[in-house]
Every structure is written in C-alpha cells, then in structure tokens.
Amino acid sequence: GAVVSQHPSWVICKSGTSVKIECRSLDFQATTMFWYRQFPKQSLMLMATSNEGSKATYEQGVEKDKFLINHASLTLSTLTVTSAHPEDSSFYICSAREGQDTEAFFGQGTRLTVV
Amino acid sequence: QKEVEQDPGPLSVPEGAIVSLNCTYSNSAFQYFMWYRQYSRKGPELLMYTYSSGNKEDGRFTAQVDKSSKYISLFIRDSQPSDSATYLCAMSNTGNQFYFGTGTSLTVIP
Numbered sequence: 001g002a003v004v005s006q007h008p009s010w011v012i013c014k015s016g017t018s019v020k021i022e023c024r025s026l027d028f029q030a031t032t033m034f035w036y037r038q039f040p041k042q043s044l045m046l047m048a049t050s051n052e053g054s055k056a057t058y059e060q061g062v063e064k065d066k067f068l069i070n071h072a073s074l075t076l077s078t079l080t081v082t083s084a085h086p087e088d089s090s091f092y093i094c095s096a097r098e099g100q101d102t103e104a105f106f107g108q109g110t111r112l113t114v115v
Numbered sequence: 116q117k118e119v120e121q122d123p124g125p126l127s128v129p130e131g132a133i134v135s136l137n138c139t140y141s142n143s144a145f146q147y148f149m150w151y152r153q154y155s156r157k158g159p160e161l162l163m164y165t166y167s168s169g170n171k172e173d174g175r176f177t178a179q180v181d182k183s184s185k186y187i188s189l190f191i192r193d194s195q196p197s198d199s200a201t202y203l204c205a206m207s208n209t210g211n212q213f214y215f216g217t218g219t220s221l222t223v224i225p
Contacts, residue, residue, distance in 0.1 A: 006158065034213070043203065043217040044159075093158045103149055104205075104213060106158040 002028045004096050006107025013084055013114055021079045021110045023094030029074035030096035034104065035067070038091045050077055084114040118142055121204055121216025130225050134191040138204035138216045141185065145206040145214070148180050150189045153201045153218065162202075163189065194223045 003026040013019050023033060032051050036044040048064075050056035050071035058064045066088075068080040077096070081088055091111050095104040121138045128134055136150075147166055151159035163178040165171045171178045177190040187206070191198055204216040 004158075041220075044215050046213075049212070091156070095159075101147065101209060103147070103161055103164040105161055106151070109156070109158040111156065 002026075002096075002098070002105045004030075004094065004105045004107045006094050006110055008110060009108055010111040011113070013112070015085055015114055016083055018080055018082045019084055019112060021081075021092055021094075021112075023077045023079070023096065023107050025075045025096045025098075025105075028096075028098045030077070030098060031074065032097050032100070033071055033077040034095045034097075035069060035077075035079050036093045036095070038093060038109075040091075044093065047079075081112065084112070086114045088112065089114045118214040119204065119206060119216045122219055123217050125220040125222060127222045127224060128194055130194060130196060130223055132194050132223075134194050134198070134221060134223075136189040136191075136202050136204075136219050136221070138187050138206075139185055140187075140206060140214070142206075142208070142214075143182070143185065144208040145182075146209065147207045148178070148187050149205040149213075150176075150178055151203040151205060152198075153203060155200075159203055196223045196225050199223050 005024045007022045035047045047062045048056040048058045056069035071077040093109040095106040097104040119140045150163040153159040168180045168182045175192045179188040199222045201218040201220050203218045207213045
C-alpha cells in the first residue's frame with residue numbers, strides 16, 4: 001500500500017509552547033489529508049479535513065485557532081498545536097487519500113505529551 | 116444511532132482459529148468499505164478496501180460486504196499471535212468523509 005510518513009512519532013513539550021506535526025505522502029499525491037485525535041482504547045476522532053491549497057474544514061468543537069492546519073502541497077500537511085496544554089496530550093494521526101473515491105492511508109501517529 | 120456500529124470486544128481466540136469481525140451501518144449511501152489493523156501506539160494499517168457488495172480475499176483475510184443488510188465482515192483464517200491488534204472498520208460514500216467503527220480488540224493466544 002501507499003506510504004504516509006508522520007513526524008515526529010512522539011514529542012514532549014512544555015505547557016504554553018507550540019508543536020508542529022508533519023504528515024507526508026511519500027509515493028502518491030494526496031489531494032486530501034485528514035487529521036485525527038485518538039484517546040486510549042477509543043476510536044479515531046476526526047479533527048479536520050484539508051484539501052491541497054484550501055483552508056481546512058474543522059469538525060464541530062475543534063478550535064481552528066488552536067489546531068492550525070496547513071496543506072501547502074500535494075505531499076505535505078502540517079498540524080500545529082498552539083499554546084499547548086496538558087489536556088492536549090493525545091495521539092494524533094494523519095491520513096491521506098489520492099482521490100475522492102480512493103482508500104485512505106494512515107501515518108504512524110504522533111504521541112504528544114504536554115507537561 | 117451511530118453511523119457505524121462495531122462490537123469493541125475484547126475477542127480472544129486460540130492460534131489457528133478463524134476470526135470473524137463485523138460492523139453494521141445505517142447509511143445506505145456508503146459504497147466504499149475498509150478494514151484497518153491498529154497495533155498499540157501505532158497508526159492504522161489498511162488491510163482491505165472494497166467497493167460495493169461482494170467478497171474480496173487477500174491471503175488469510177477475506178472481506179465481505181452485504182449492502183442489503185448493511186453489514187460488513189472481515190474473516191481471518193489460521194489466526195496468528197501477530198494478528199493481535201485492534202481492527203477498525205471504516206466506510207464512506209462519494210464524499211470526503213470517512214466513518215469509523217470503535218474498533219474490536221483481538222487477542223490470538225499461542
């Protein structure tokens with residue numbers, strides 16, 4: 001299957017700082033990328049959907065000023081958690097799809113711990 | 116009613132058993148159906164991708180879609196300890212949104 005690379009795989013940051021997570025499609029052009037959050041033993045919670053060159057569409061309850069998403073190219077999307085707080089600690093996962101009717105491939109996930 | 120229902124388990128089987136994982140859904144517009152495997156602290160890995168009704172086989176894995184019953188299944192033959200993971204079903208229509216089940220935790224006991 002296609003490869004989606006997410007970096008970093010884990011990060012620890014101090015409360016109040018910002019953290020950037022990168023999601024890259026390595027062998028295909030991702031017209032759409034998704035960002036999810038996952039709590040322990042729970043399923044994926046969609047945070048936002050982004051199409052290359054467009055502003056991200058955020059799900060209800062997700063603060064767009066706190067979770068900044070940039071999808072500047074067909075192979076790269078970034079999620080920046082701004083002014084992180086301990087309650088932002090979670091597992092963040094991106095996924096990408098090439099076309100509207102194609103399957104989505106996931107990155108390895110990023111475990112964020114805010115101390 | 117949730118869009119997708121999936122029994123969270125946990126499901127525990129002996130090595131070599133046939134495993135059956137299932138999801139039901141309510142939206143008849145769904146056309147694309149996926150099964151993902153997720154190991155602890157890792158991103159989901161796509162196992163099977165099917166369009167519309169029917170069966171699809173890949174090695175020890177078989178995916179079945181019954182659109183008339185709004186029911187999808189994943190069968191794992193000759194289960195191995197390395198199959199121990201959480202299995203997520205997902206589905207979508209022609210739009211941009213995926214709907215995931217809550218995941219079924221599977222343990223294959225050697």
